Amino acid sequence: MIAPAKPELVTVNIDGKEISVPKGTNVIEAARLGGIDIPHYCYHPKLTVVGNCRMCLIEMGMPAVDPATKAPVMDPATGKQKINWIPRPQIGCATNASAGLHIRTQTPQVKDCREGVMEFLLINHPLDCPICDQAGECKLQEQSTGYGRGYSRFIEQKNVKPKRTLLGPRVMLDDERCILCSRCIRFSQEIAKDDVLGFIDRGSYSTLTCYPGKKLENNYSLNTVDICPVGALTSTDFRFKMRVWFLKQTNSIDTESSVGANTVVWSREGVIYRITPRRNDDVNDTWMADSGRELYKAVAAEDRLTAVKLNGAASTLELALAAAADLFKSNAGGIAVVGSGRSSVEEQFLTKKLATALKAPAYLVSRVGQGDKILVSADRNPNVRGALVTGLIVSLPSSQLSALAAAIDAGTVKTVVSVGEDLAAAGLTAGQLAKVSVIYLGTHANATSAAARVVLPTLTVFEKNGTFVNQQFRVQKFLKAVPAPAGATDDLVVLAKLAAAASGTAVASEIGALWSAIAAAVPALGTMTFANLPETGLLLDATPWAALPFAEGETLHYKPSSAKATEGRPA
């Protein structure tokens, strides 16, 4: 693990409190470090500073020095160095910390500034909170409660603007609610690199819109909804579905690629309503792709596997496991295990254990697409590196199981255990599938589950705990957001029972106990437990695998170390 570079620290004084912050930190962030809230709308830590909302106005001063001698000027009243306060309020977002900077956030002037800006923001705001999706997570609501006057002096007509403009397939705009902070415009320009949004008209009639002939339809469009401080931009998928205060938040990881964007899964009573990004400055900042937000729909998909099946007929877990054990015995020496780059580290560890006990070769299937250079990498498996770390595989997988196909054709493999991989999609023909007995662990129906002798329904990432190792070799954990559907069993339980059947000894499936076994067996993970893994993940030493030609090209916070790596390398 590499220690981050130590930034130069300066001491600033905020409301009389001395705070040490990295030089150049803006005042909003510096105050946050000191536990002081400076309200703001347009400022976003990951976007350029424009200073247009004027909510973060503060009083600023610098220690006085004699212009001629540069000697400090002392204040006889306090015995300390005199502070030259700037009479005009300054914006915190564009004021950077320098040694000796003094800030006041609680003076009558600052209070008046905040009340004034709040009043201005509300006079033309429709105040339709009762029907607004942002209610409950609206900065305008929060800050008018915290910093507003609480009454209105406005008796004129409010401006009227379009209420329902579809900016793109996933984003709806209510122009009346918009406070013109320009976060969405800056996001589109600076992060998504898809400059489609802008303002038309001027003054208070300014209106957000797409450029003529353009749409906000890039794969990052929903981030504008996340960063919209008000209810102007809403998700067409989520709007009017659920009040946010009813939702439970569970930390998770985006499984669509090896970037491993950190996410929050919002659910209520076992139903997931939305997925939003979770800030991790080393992985995804505060962003995630739209495609990753749709993944929750797999939980309640039509083709979800919820019944244990044996030879095509409904069965029980015990009977199915017994049948699998029989296959292990009868075909001993003729078994292959297909693990998955979508499995968690724990599942891969157990897959490896199963393969070892069966003396079976372990395969993995790669999924390589085009990286978008932002937060979707070329490797669409979230956890290929987990398979390397746990030793399930020693070289990078290919997209086709040609070695396995040859072994089936040769008759040396009679039973295949597939952990969630569709063998047909990985190149096995229907004929080859018919020649072997397949034990399939998976979440959704496919050609392999249809052909399998034993079908063991397992869980999606939203229904279980685990860890993934992303492209940076960062171990990150995801937690169970919703309960498993009836009929499906935790992958770890199924794998542990299969491994026990194969080896004849009991195998732990509870994640805490399992981690003791993992830590003991995998040196790279030796010091870790599931419980002490930090929210932002833990970076592993990648040197043992540095020579492998990983598929990923450059993405946010990731540069490929291997010179051989090319974007979208064909498998």
Added chain:
Amino acid sequence: MPAPAQRRIIFQHIDEPGYTNDLACYVKHGGYEIMKKAFQRPPAELVDEVKKSGLRGRGGAGFPCGVKWGLLDKKSGKPIYLVVNADESEPGTFKDRYIMHQDPHQLIEGIMITCFANNVKQAYIYIRGEFPHGARILEKAIAEARAANFCGPNVLGSSYGCEIYVHRGAGAYICGEETGLIESLEGKRPYPRIKPPYFPAVLGLYQCPTIVNNVETLCHVKHIAAMGGAEFAKIGTPNNTGTRILCVSGHVQKPGYYEFEVGKITMGELLNDVCGGPLPGRKFKAVIPGGSSAKVLKFGERFKGKRKVGAEMVDYDWAVEDVPMDFDCLGMIGTMGGSGGVIVMDDSVNMVEALANINAFYAHESCGQCTPCREGSLWMKKISSRMVHGAARPEDGQLLKSVADQIAGRTICAFGEACAWPTQSYVAKFGDEFKGYADAKKTAKPGGVTDLI
């Protein structure tokens, strides 16, 4: 005491019979001779002359021109640009258009001397969209000057080259704000930039060091180069050097533009002696001394205090008529010299209606970037037009002032002050008219006075 005579330096040839805006006429009157001499001198010397002259910007803020040039980041290695602010859009101001229409080569000569002094290779004249005629004249004049080798490559046979381009605005007041102008010149919406960090002298046009000067200011540079900074500083009064053009409009007998040494003429002399006093049967009521955004002065009010004359502090006790028309004196009495647009209102004017007119203008021109100005200017307009066209409440004046107080000093650019100061000063000085407006509306206006639209 009669008013001092005009001293026409910039406007020397304006309205002169037979004087045309072509190069031949300009050269016949000694044009470009000063530039030829200036090009023989080291550039730093020219900058020093401007610093010595004490010339203050004529665009509105009155910032010392030499200091502005001194702030230029010359070490960055990036090109330095000159942007000529010809977006004369402050209501009540009409001086730059006459320079551009009638004496464009004077401006070009001033630009070329400025460019040579500051090692500028490209200059842009940003002219407001409402001046199509001026833009055409400038383009013709630049072509003439270029053909005669007064600008373009290898000026006057030297190794120095400088191109001048005319860029037309699209009709927005905010483009007169220097950073808004720069954004517009870059092809974007003219949203003024935050300072820090975007000071034009360091991060201006295309993020390069940039000088933004007003048309009249640059014309003065030519005359400073001609007479020397020290000599120029003797014109006018200390710290308010040179001459300036005052544009008088409104209720006087002879409105128009007049050039005087700065500070040598008082408001009373200007309005009564030069402009012929109020219209028959009327009395002066109020005057805005520096464009519509300056705070209004009320005839009858007095200003007392101390001011520096030479080395001494001297008491002053002025009526509006006694105030010298310079940056410092107007600043002392709480208003500003601004752009030199003097707007006179007589007793036929209702101040609520006058403010409604000004508020409508600023609400229309607010760019909409930052909250206080965007929302405040429109709110003030809505209040004042409701007062005029709907139901006026006695408390509306105080509400207006309170809204204005929430704008000034809290915005990205000076537009915040520009739209707040009229309201603040009208309500402070004519509060009774705001309180009693509901009744005043019911009485018919004196004959010949037009209604507010």
